[in-house]
Amino acid sequence: MSDQNMKTKSVNEKVISPAVIKRLPRYYRYLGDLLKNDVVRISSKELSQKMNVTASQIRQDLNNFGGFGQQGYGYNVEYLYSEMGKILGLDRDNNIIIIGAGNLGQALANNQDFDSNGFKIIGIFDVNPKLIGMTVKGVEVYDIDMLKDFIAHHDVRIAALTLPKSKAPVIARELCDLGIRAFWNFAPVDLSLSEDVIVENVHLSESIMTLSYRIHSKNQ
Amino acid sequence: MSDQNMKTKSVNEKVISPAVIKRLPRYYRYLGDLLKNDVVRISSKELSQKMNVTASQIRQDLNNFGGFGQQGYGYNVEYLYSEMGKILGLDRDNNIIIIGAGNLGQALANNQDFDSNGFKIIGIFDVNPKLIGMTVKGVEVYDIDMLKDFIAHHDVRIAALTLPKSKAPVIARELCDLGIRAFWNFAPVDLSLSEDVIVENVHLSESIMTLSYRIHSKNQ
Numbered sequence: 001m002s003d004q005n006m007k008t009k010s011v012n013e014k015v016i017s018p019a020v021i022k023r024l025p026r027y028y029r030y031l032g033d034l035l036k037n038d039v040v041r042i043s044s045k046e047l048s049q050k051m052n053v054t055a056s057q058i059r060q061d062l063n064n065f066g067g068f069g070q071q072g073y074g075y076n077v078e079y080l081y082s083e084m085g086k087i088l089g090l091d092r093d094n095n096i097i098i099i100g101a102g103n104l105g106q107a108l109a110n111n112q113d114f115d116s117n118g119f120k121i122i123g124i125f126d127v128n129p130k131l132i133g134m135t136v137k138g139v140e141v142y143d144i145d146m147l148k149d150f151i152a153h154h155d156v157r158i159a160a161l162t163l164p165k166s167k168a169p170v171i172a173r174e175l176c177d178l179g180i181r182a183f184w185n186f187a188p189v190d191l192s193l194s195e196d197v198i199v200e201n202v203h204l205s206e207s208i209m210t211l212s213y214r215i216h217s218k219n220q
Numbered sequence: 221m222s223d224q225n226m227k228t229k230s231v232n233e234k235v236i237s238p239a240v241i242k243r244l245p246r247y248y249r250y251l252g253d254l255l256k257n258d259v260v261r262i263s264s265k266e267l268s269q270k271m272n273v274t275a276s277q278i279r280q281d282l283n284n285f286g287g288f289g290q291q292g293y294g295y296n297v298e299y300l301y302s303e304m305g306k307i308l309g310l311d312r313d314n315n316i317i318i319i320g321a322g323n324l325g326q327a328l329a330n331n332q333d334f335d336s337n338g339f340k341i342i343g344i345f346d347v348n349p350k351l352i353g354m355t356v357k358g359v360e361v362y363d364i365d366m367l368k369d370f371i372a373h374h375d376v377r378i379a380a381l382t383l384p385k386s387k388a389p390v391i392a393r394e395l396c397d398l399g400i401r402a403f404w405n406f407a408p409v410d411l412s413l414s415e416d417v418i419v420e421n422v423h424l425s426e427s428i429m430t431l432s433y434r435i436h437s438k439n440q
Contacts, residue, residue, distance in 0.1 A: 016437075024433065089435055090429065090432060107322065113424075196438075203245070209248065211378060211402060212378075
């Protein structure tokens with residue numbers, strides 16, 4: 001099957017279940033690794049062995065998007081990788097600002113995976129005079145008072161909140177008022193924002209508690 | 221109902237569904253906040269309004285453990301908090317070592333929530349001579365060569381991996397050989413370890429991609 005034919009099969013407009021969505025970034029990661037290793041095509045069986053899921057699961061998941069493979073050929077790695085990237089919205093600029101220039105904020109700014117996936121950290125903000133003016137991987141740390149002006153002059157798509165629980169809700173509401181509609185929230189607090197705002201939480205305390213539960217229940 | 225009576229109702233030995241488990245840390249967090257604000261008891265309705273879930277969901281979830289409330293009284297906050305802590309395995313020492321003393325490792329070591337929930341960072345390990353010997357919140361950064369000796373002399377329950385993707389699988393296998401059976405993995409790679417090893421992944425790249433997907437699909 002030519003790439004041309006495969007393209008006609010992709011159906012990006014379909015609504016996809018959250019469980020499938022959750023697996024997409026992992027497919028994308030594995031396909032990226034295959035690409036780096038110059039793998040041109042792969043069968044669902046081979047991919048399933050690598051990813052430790054069933055081949056049938058992979059076929060079902062990808063069929064949600066119209067299917068990208070062909071019986072006997074398998075998947076064209078480069079094409080599938082590129083189509084997945086489009087589905088995940090990685091084919092456009094995803095500019096991020098980070099609120100909080102502490103260790104976690106700096107860790108995000110230093111993360112090399114973000115760059116290669118089209119996420120670009122364009123500014124870091126803090127209240128701490130010791131941090132303001134420094135650069136992390138070429139990105140400047142600005143005074144939080146500059147936020148309004150910065151957002152007015154840049155296309156900011158996502159705000160990552162790496163600041164204390166006590167401050168996150170207030171800043172989030174301010175950012176909302178300034179037009180930010182997507183938050184990557186690392187503060188251990190639930191943000192109550194308007195319905196049209198997207199919040200993706202990374203609650204580290206909850207993650208470590210889940211791990212603790214699993215250890216505890218295994219040992220019983 | 222007295223605390224004495226409520227205690228007889230707790231059933232910790234029951235197997236609980238993963239979906240419920242995932243919600244437990246959030247209940248625990250909210251109950252902790254209530255305790256700090258000196259709230260003695262709360263109805264499922266009040267709790268549900270705070271947590272933005274249904275009261276029926278809360279009652280169902282807690283009934284998995286035998287139920288901790290009483291019609292007309294609601295929940296005793298301190299008791300429920302304490303029982304949840306036991307279920308989550310927070311009533312024992314959970315000693316953690318961190319492998320990788322970069323920004324992310326330091327961010328974990330600095331996280332104040334861990335302390336208050338019984339998680340104790342007891343050592344950080346790195347290969348970088350510039351980092352070895354420094355302390356983060358009183359915890360020393362050791363040479364990675366000290367790992368075997370350290371584990372032999374300390375009760376290490378969890379290893380947090382905050383190191384590059386290329387190094388994580390090898391170190392994880394070494395730690396397994398040294399007896400570590402629980403990993404909190406921040407490296408963007410799936411660890412293939414033996415069946416009895418528990419791995420809790422925090423894949424930041426996948427989290428930001430999920431956020432990107434949600435933005436992208438909302439805008440379509």
